[in-house]
Amino acid sequence: MFWVLFLLTAWAGALLSCARLLSAATDDAPPATGGATAHHHDELTLYEVAYLAGGPRRVADLTLLSMERRRRLLLTRTGWATVLDPVGRDPLERAALDAFGPDGQSPVESVRTAVAAHEAVRALAGRLGEAGLALPEDARAGVASGVEAVRGASALILVMAAASLVVPSGGASPTFIMCWFALPLILTLGCLAIARVESHPYSAWASPAGQRLLTALDRERGRGRGEPLVAVAVHGVRALGDPDLRAALSCGNRGTLPRQREY
Known part of the structure; x- marks a missing residue:
């Protein structure tokens, strides 16, 4: 009957991890406030929409795309950006311009990283958090940690189930044993499925009111059709219809050095 000990271990891991995830999802959620419920989506700026939908990096992508559409930046599919107008109209644009070198050129990823880490984005997040529309950092970390714990418990259950097949079973058939181990596995996988549904696509950053x-x-807005800035704010770079812009904003850390014209 050694398999029963493995089963108890599996159940303990499943119950503790699911309880941890449930606690993180409920206790750390920002309380519903009058300010949050009074908001209407038309009151949000595109920067605020971008933060709620995709976090700081989405805000940076929107900033770069907005400047490109106003002919203030040139974005190339090689992953480089060039300054055309060096005057920033708002703190986020000034943060983007500050990330460029003296020659006015920089990899898109470098500019994106600088904007995402800028104080202007932190201030934006703070305002949304105070309004009850964005999750605080500790809440996001708690839910992520809870999800990882449930995944670990699922792996533990599988290991315990495999171990139970190689120890004396006391006459119990392998099918009977596996049926018992299926119960805690169903619990953990069900929790992961619920967490995925509840968190898709916004809850990594947005509170329930923000979602x-x-x-x-x-x-x-019909998923932002015809409005590239809205589409990128809500759905990210993948929503861009222009393949060149999509390639420019999807390049890696260094980009590709632009080819020089030969004379």
């Missing part, structure tokens, strides 16, 4: 605003905006 509702994003859903309303997405529904009203």
